Amino acid sequence: MSRLIKTEVYSKQSRRIYPERSRRIYPERSRRTKTGTPTSLDARHKVAIQHNILQRFWHSRRFGESRKILAGLKAQKILDVGCHGGRFTYEISKLFPQALIYGIDISFAAIEFARKKYQKFHFIVAKAENLPFADNTFDLVTCLEVLEHVQNPQLVIRGIYRVLKPNGTLVILVPTENILFRIIWRLWTKFGPGRVWSHTHVHQLQDQTIRDLLNKEGFKIDEKKDFLFQMLTFIKARNLK
Helix, strand or coil: CCCCHHHHEEEEEEEEHHHHHHHHCCCCCEEEECCCEEEEEEHHHHHHHHCCCCCCCCCCCHHHHHHHHCCCCCCCCEEECCEEEEEEEEHHHHCCCCCCEEEEECCCHHHHHHHCCCCEEEEEECCCCCCCCCCCEEEEEEEECCHCCCCCCCHHHHHHHEEEEEEEEEEEEEECCCCHHHHHHHHHHHHHHHHCCCCCCCCCCCCCHHHHHHHHHHHEEEEEECCCCCCEEEEEEEEEC
């Protein structure tokens, strides 16, 4: 059985293995239009971007900064950990048009959507703490706004180190948890459309915490960039195998 077939079998089983955790950490609550028809992940994203200037600004800066920090890297095989519906995976692919790209997420609904929306990539249902890939598989791993949602960030970083090739690159995006971010997050999740994401941040990963996680698992930080009024931070690190 090939490696790809093995991962596909894993993904089919994961709907049964991780159902409750999937609902709790990655909410899939569908919204309905006035006619009662559920809207898709893609439709909700487009509505948010088109009709909310703040969300449009937020997302455009995230995508713009991701292109900057990934620019100049060379990768033939890429893994996007916590890819959800695949939008960030798609943005990453624009910089690596020839690369073989995989995405994993614990949400079955999100992966099902991503497979239909972005058919050129390989999407798998899996836990970030238990990556279903062989050692030394990927040149580049991205983990974008994921670590704050998982129960054990240390296991996630350890698994990423394992599947990266020697001298491979890890790119992380996390909220800085500064005062401005906490205020906006509180308002958005209590009174705005972000209510569905309330209580999904299970960790506050501040600067020193992230550095300690990476250093402990054998990574060397090459670049760190705060943006959006220091509410978000990108970190680029290499493993020291």
